[in-house]
Amino acid sequence: MIKLIQRRCWILVGLIALQFSKLSYASIEAKLLDNSFVILQYHHVANDTPAVTSVTDEQFIQHLDLIEQLDMNVVDLADAIDKVRSGEPLPDKSVAITFDDGYKNIANQALPELVKRGWPATVFVNPGLLTQSPSYYLTWPELKHWSKQKITIANHGWLHDYWVRENAQNNHQWQQKIKQSITDTEQAIIQHIGYSRKLVAYPYGEYDTWLQNWLREQKLIAFGQQSGGVAGFSDFTALPRFPASGIYANEKTLTTKLLSRVLPVDYTQLPSPIVSTDNNPPSLSFKLLFDKTNQLNCFIGGKAEMVMEKLADNRFQIKANQSLDKGRSRYNCTMQSKEAGRFYWLSQSWLIED
Numbered sequence: 001m002i003k004l005i006q007r008r009c010w011i012l013v014g015l016i017a018l019q020f021s022k023l024s025y026a027s028i029e030a031k032l033l034d035n036s037f038v039i040l041q042y043h044h045v046a047n048d049t050p051a052v053t054s055v056t057d058e059q060f061i062q063h064l065d066l067i068e069q070l071d072m073n074v075v076d077l078a079d080a081i082d083k084v085r086s087g088e089p090l091p092d093k094s095v096a097i098t099f100d101d102g103y104k105n106i107a108n109q110a111l112p113e114l115v116k117r118g119w120p121a122t123v124f125v126n127p128g129l130l131t132q133s134p135s136y137y138l139t140w141p142e143l144k145h146w147s148k149q150k151i152t153i154a155n156h157g158w159l160h161d162y163w164v165r166e167n168a169q170n171n172h173q174w175q176q177k178i179k180q181s182i183t184d185t186e187q188a189i190i191q192h193i194g195y196s197r198k199l200v201a202y203p204y205g206e207y208d209t210w211l212q213n214w215l216r217e218q219k220l221i222a223f224g225q226q227s228g229g230v231a232g233f234s235d236f237t238a239l240p241r242f243p244a245s246g247i248y249a250n251e252k253t254l255t256t257k258l259l260s261r262v263l264p265v266d267y268t269q270l271p272s273p274i275v276s277t278d279n280n281p282p283s284l285s286f287k288l289l290f291d292k293t294n295q296l297n298c299f300i301g302g303k304a305e306m307v308m309e310k311l312a313d314n315r316f317q318i319k320a321n322q323s324l325d326k327g328r329s330r331y332n333c334t335m336q337s338k339e340a341g342r343f344y345w346l347s348q349s350w351l352i353e354d
């Protein structure tokens with residue numbers, strides 16, 4: 001009951017915040033910005049797996065050492081989300097660690113190292129795959145073992161299928177298939193682990209509006225693969241995570257991400273990632289919830305450059321100056337905060353259709 005009242009108060013705080021376009025930096029900083037955390041995303045932890053989705057055991061341990069050197073707090077993902085949503089304080093510089101796909105190699109050194117440090121983590125699994133290839137994926141008895149040591153087992157869909165398709169909005173059969181994949185996985189987690197924390201990682205980080213609406217109805221929290229942190233004004237059906245594998249394993253850039261803050265924007269108002277050919281390049285518009293204190297820089301990987309327009313009422317509109325390539329893409333915006341080395345960060349995923 002207290003939790004419910006807290007949540008209602010928090011929603012009220014959020015609504016009041018959104019009503020005022022010219023909130024002072026100090027008021028929003030205290031109420032919203034400090035209560036945030038970042039999430040790291042890993043896949044393989046091994047020497048012999050695809051470089052783009054891997055870190056070695058040594059690199060992973062270096063990352064944990066870095067987290068310790070930065071004096072960060074490693075938090076349980078579901079607990080941290082509850083705190084952010086209820087307004088209960090979370091220590092500054094909090095980070096949650098996640099692994100996608102449940103590969104067996106994370107049990108070689110990564111999970112034991114986390115357990116040794118007493119740090120929690122979350123592993124997103126595909127029940128249909130782990131029973132098919134028990135030598136490649138952690139099995140249910142293995143997952144049960146780790147679940148007793150602060151490792152949360154969570155939902156990545158039954159078979160790691162694609163969940164986004166053109167016109168899915170009007171395709172009942174397609175929607176049923178995706179819903180089944182998610183609910184079957186929830187049931188398998190409850191059956192084998194004993195409970196579920198109701199966390200879903202989108203396969204390939206891909207999502208669209210109907211799916212987000214359905215997940216919201218189911219009270220499931222969902223995660224993408226775009227950059228950024230989690231705060232009270234986040235969209236809890238499209239939470240960002242910083243990939244930390246491959247080229248993103250670099251400790252210097254990882255430090256910037258670990259120390260990043262969430263650019264204060266109402267994330268539930270950001271557009272669907274799906275972009276049709278006649279809407280390419282897509283336009284992203286958002287309203288900053290406080291007066292801009294520093295230069296806002298927006299960029300995109302690869303060749304395209306951004307055009308940024310400042311509109312009235314603290315609103316910004318950004319757009320690439322040429323069409324984006326087919327497939328997954330992202331716009332990123334950063335702004336220096338008052339603290340040295342700490343940047344506000346916003347990332348928008350795009351999925352460019354054929």
Ligand SMILES: [Zn+2]
Nearest residue numbers: 100101203204
């Ligand atoms: Zn995956």
